[in-house]
Amino acid sequence: MAARPNPIDMAKYVSARRALDYVQDGMRIGLGTGSTAAWMVRALGEMVRQDGLKVTGVPTSSRTAELARQCGVPVATLEDAKWLDLTIDGADEFDTDLSLVKGGGGALLQEKIVATASDMMVVITDASKQVDHLGAFPLPVEVIPFGWQTTKALIEESLIGMDVAGRSVTLRLNRDAPFRTDEGNLILDLHLRRIGNPRQLSLVLNQIPGVVENGLFLDICDVVVVGASDGTVEVRDINTGTVTHETVDIREDDNLFVDIAD
Ligand SMILES: O=C(CO)[C@H](O)[C@H](O)COP(=O)(O)O
Structure with missing residues (x-):
């Protein structure tokens, strides 16, 4: 039934x-x-x-x-x-x-x-997924495991000049271990609250060595x-x-x- x-x-x-x-x-x-x-x-x-x-x-x-x-x-x-x-x-x-x-x-x-x-x-x-401005949902960024802390620091630095309302970056976990993608990569979640210029952000993120792709679909x-x-x-x-x-x-x-x- x-x-x-x-x-x-x-x-x-x-x-x-x-x-x-x-x-x-x-x-x-x-x-x-x-x-x-x-x-x-x-x-x-x-x-x-x-x-x-x-x-x-x-x-x-x-x-x-x-x-x-x-x-x-x-x-x-x-x-x-x-x-x-x-x-x-x-x-x-x-x-x-x-x-x-x-x-x-x-x-x-x-x-x-x-x-x-x-x-x-x-x-x-x-x-519930509709927003006026993207960014309330943390923006996922896939990075390779090699040197990921350096990649994270570079992402944090790049956010300083960006039109965003929050700048914290966290490593995604699966229980206590880092979450792994199907490619064996890591995910950094960017807690931006509001993304003023998604196009600029996407371009800047994808130029950072170690970044594979970001979750903005434009x-x-x-x-x-x-x-x-x-x-x-x-x-x-x-x-x-x-x-x-x-x-x-x-x-x-x-x-x-x-x-x-x-
Ligand atoms: O991007 C995705 C997975 O990477 C999903 O499409 C997104 O998270 C929405 O998932 P759900 O339909 O479970 O809310």
Whole structure:
């Protein structure tokens, strides 16, 4: 018997379902990472298994790759797929320009490579992630382990001249040990509170030796689907400049709420 999802999961689920309207047979699709993206992977798996949809998924993390396989979504590497039709992923923050902060789950590097290699990026989210200015969510920066304290000091120094409201930088931990990305790198979280000039910050950070990538996604996202717990979505399209409000048709045969394992 399908359990009724809690309101948070419902909002994630409807945004994921609506984003899958962009999927067509034969597409190569970037599969994002995180709890919202996981709903999308499960729903995509249903479309593959129940409707015979033929797609190839390119996962943005080992976690997503495992989930995709469990759900029956055929997976390939970006090396094999080369270029993608669409990427669907979550975000930690988005603003009115559809600029994003990502990397709360630590997968920002693969996420940015995959989204950039896609004709279209659709972000699935809920209204709690919407901000006037990016920066309330700590900005993740992936750095290589070699000399990371020096890299951290250089980042702190670079923040002195920046239009930001906070400047503390912390090493992300997984319990008591440093968090490791799929590439074996570390994450530094920048507690900036408000980022006045995201473009400048992104350029400055990526010039520091030891920095691999930062979590600012600028001019990458095309559409944000904002899900709500009442089953409605707001769809913002930066290319057409449109904002539409819709009710998502939840499938009668939807088994997604059975045995949810996040
Ligand atoms: O960037 C990410 C992972 O690196 C996620 O997309 C982001 O953290 C949002 O996750 P969730 O959907 O669980 O809130």
